[in-house]
Amino acid sequence: xxxxxxxxxxxxxxxxxxxxxxxxxxxxxxxxxxxxxxxxxxxxxxxxxxxxxxxxxxxxxxxxxxxxxxxxxxxxxxxxxxxxxxxxxxxxxxxxxxxxxxxxxxxxxxxxxxxxxxxxxxxxxxxxxxxxxxxxxxxxxxxxxxxxxxxxxxxxxxxxxxxxxxxxxxxxxxxxxxxxxxxxxxxxxxxxxxxxxxxxxxxxxxxxxxxxxxxxxxxxxxxxxxxxxxxxxxxxxxxxxxxxxxxxxxxxxxxxxxxxxxxxxxxxxxxxxxxxxxxxxxxxxxxxxxxxxxxxxxxxxxxxxxxxxxxxxxxxxxxxxxxxxxxxxxxxxxxxxxxxxxxxxxxxxxxxxxxxxxxxxxxxxxxxxxxxxxxxxxxxxxxxxxxxxxxxxxxxxxxxxxxxxxxxxxxxxxxxxxxxxxxxxxxxxxxxxxxxxxxxxxxxxxxxxxxxxxxxxxxxxxxxxxxxxxxxxxxxxxxxxxxxxxxxxxxxxxxxxxxxxx
Amino acid sequence: xxxxxxxxxxxxxxxxxxxxxxxxxxxxxxxxxxxxxxxxxxxxxxxxxxxxxxxxxxxxxxxxxxxxxxxxxxxxxxxxxxxxx
Numbered sequence: 001x002x003x004x005x006x007x008x009x010x011x012x013x014x015x016x017x018x019x020x021x022x023x024x025x026x027x028x029x030x031x032x033x034x035x036x037x038x039x040x041x042x043x044x045x046x047x048x049x050x051x052x053x054x055x056x057x058x059x060x061x062x063x064x065x066x067x068x069x070x071x072x073x074x075x076x077x078x079x080x081x082x083x084x085x086x087x088x089x090x091x092x093x094x095x096x097x098x099x100x101x102x103x104x105x106x107x108x109x110x111x112x113x114x115x116x117x118x119x120x121x122x123x124x125x126x127x128x129x130x131x132x133x134x135x136x137x138x139x140x141x142x143x144x145x146x147x148x149x150x151x152x153x154x155x156x157x158x159x160x161x162x163x164x165x166x167x168x169x170x171x172x173x174x175x176x177x178x179x180x181x182x183x184x185x186x187x188x189x190x191x192x193x194x195x196x197x198x199x200x201x202x203x204x205x206x207x208x209x210x211x212x213x214x215x216x217x218x219x220x221x222x223x224x225x226x227x228x229x230x231x232x233x234x235x236x237x238x239x240x241x242x243x244x245x246x247x248x249x250x251x252x253x254x255x256x257x258x259x260x261x262x263x264x265x266x267x268x269x270x271x272x273x274x275x276x277x278x279x280x281x282x283x284x285x286x287x288x289x290x291x292x293x294x295x296x297x298x299x300x301x302x303x304x305x306x307x308x309x310x311x312x313x314x315x316x317x318x319x320x321x322x323x324x325x326x327x328x329x330x331x332x333x334x335x336x337x338x339x340x341x342x343x344x345x346x347x348x349x350x351x352x353x354x355x356x357x358x359x360x361x362x363x364x365x366x367x368x369x370x371x372x373x374x375x376x377x378x379x380x381x382x383x384x385x386x387x388x389x390x391x392x393x394x395x396x397x398x399x400x401x402x403x404x405x406x407x408x409x410x411x412x413x414x415x416x417x418x419x420x421x422x423x424x425x426x427x428x429x430x431x432x433x434x435x436x437x438x439x440x441x442x443x444x445x446x447x448x449x450x451x452x453x454x455x456x457x458x459x460x461x462x463x464x465x466x467x468x469x470x471x472x473x474x475x476x477x478x479x480x481x482x483x484x485x486x487x488x489x490x491x492x493x494x495x496x497x498x499x500x501x502x
Numbered sequence: 503x504x505x506x507x508x509x510x511x512x513x514x515x516x517x518x519x520x521x522x523x524x525x526x527x528x529x530x531x532x533x534x535x536x537x538x539x540x541x542x543x544x545x546x547x548x549x550x551x552x553x554x555x556x557x558x559x560x561x562x563x564x565x566x567x568x569x570x571x572x573x574x575x576x577x578x579x580x581x582x583x584x585x586x587x
Contacts, residue, residue, distance in 0.1 A: 016523065020557070246520075246547075248516040376522075377522050470530055
């Protein structure tokens with residue numbers, strides 16, 4: 001997990017201020033020229049604070065504003081006034097398009113790529129084990145210190161381990177180190193460049209970059225305009241939501257706050273998780289191992305993109321079942337056909353899932369908890385002063401526990417135990433790199449007969465880039481809320497409308 | 503616990519503004535500090551103190567009678583440590 005996950009930095013602050021500004025402008029009918037002022041409202045100092053120049057700081061904010069609206073990242077080589085671009089965008093289709101995660105190229109500080117360096121700790125010792133253990137003879141002992149020939153070095157790390165003074169460091173680009181599918185490459189200027197053929201839009205690089213040079217797009221503006229225009233907007237909220245809006249803000253108050261914002265109804269995505277876990281248990285019981293060798297879970301979009309883009313041979317073994325998001329959205333639209341559904345979650349890649357041909361009619365908007373927190377501030381909704389406490393009883397214990405790593409497989413396994421008297425072996429891939437490794441194992445036939453869970457974010461959805469809480473804290477809130485559930489198992493959930501004969 | 507140790511009272515705003523701009527993270531660090539110095543830090547999460555008309559004032563935190571606006575983790579921790587030692 002990136003060292004920056006869960007740490008509040010000025011990068012986080014600026015990102016959230018941009019969200020709040022976009023929400024503020026969406027909530028009042030405003031001229032596009034107002035957007036030109038956002039960089040000045042956020043960077044309101046006389047001189048630069050963070051970068052070489054204040055103009056650069058503001059230009060980066062402007063790039064964030066564009067992407068925050070869902071617009072594409074612009075070239076650095078053409079003059080484009082923020083407000084003009086926005087006017088055109090809002091007049092035309094106004095839709096977020098791929099690529100979702102982008103490097104703000106002039107914000108990238110061109111960190112050296114993966115390499116071993118000798119630091120000042122080097123004592124130029126007599127033993128110099130570094131040069132002795134090097135398998136490619138890349139280290140020479142020069143006048144003042146050991147020197148690594150970068151042309152020869154293969155980054156095996158043996159010298160680093162051998163040095164008695166901890167004088168050798170492995171220097172990695174934080175964005176590339178956070179990417180479990182090696183999608184971050186270099187452009188011709190040595191800046192980070194996302195290879196979108198490999199990228200699975202998990203969003204971990206956004207959190208990991210210490211210069212704030214990577215951002216995703218958002219639908220904050222589109223969602224709020226839809227509410228402002230009087231459309232019937234209904235929300236489904238992902239199970240990791242509890243606790244994300246502060247220690248005094250219960251689940252019931254979050255629902256009340258969403259209604260205050262103009263959202264007509266709020267359902268737990270865990271309801272969809274109950275649907276999904278039952279459906280996947282049924283698939284498993286029917287097809288494994290006779291028709292299909294093993295079953296991969298369906299809920300994490302980045303996990304399914306890893307299969308599509310990196311290990312396509314296993315794609316058919318990832319459940320065709322819909323994700324909890326889709327099931328939950330369908331349950332809303334069944335009752336209110338003309339409604340628009342917003343998915344609120346911790347997840348960046350759900351934004352992409354919602355654009356796919358299969359899902360775009362079910363889910364209209366996707367926003368993160370972080371974006372929603374900024375919306376509450378812009379709408380002047382003070383969460384601690386909300387008296388109403390709405391009831392939430394949509395899902396079972398195991399459905400609510402979907403948000404933690406291991407929770408998805410556990411829910412399916414419980415259904416298999418209870419309903420089909422099956423107890424299959426389970427493997428849980430926690431984090432993107434693990435997802436890829438696990439799918440490669442599956443391809444090799446090592447996981448036949450297994451139930452295979454994949455979660456791109458370490459710790460599960462509570463570790464998602466759109467959360468406000470540290471991962472372990474989020475996990476505790478999720479467990480507590482799961483224990484308050486009226487049902488233990490998915491098949492006990494009355495709200496699924498199942499026949500009570502199982 | 504030796505006698506005479508001072509109890510430091512910290513009020514941390516848990517409102518919408520403050521939670522957005524880092525109060526949750528300050529709370530986390532404070533709670534870690536609390537386990538390192540058991541019985542010496544009392545943390546109270548409070549409702550919005552109505553001081554964030556300008557969001558630049560958030561997060562708002564009170565250490566004993568000292569009000570801190572635009573609080574940052576390091577500022578709060580050193581205020582608390584001053585009083586413990």
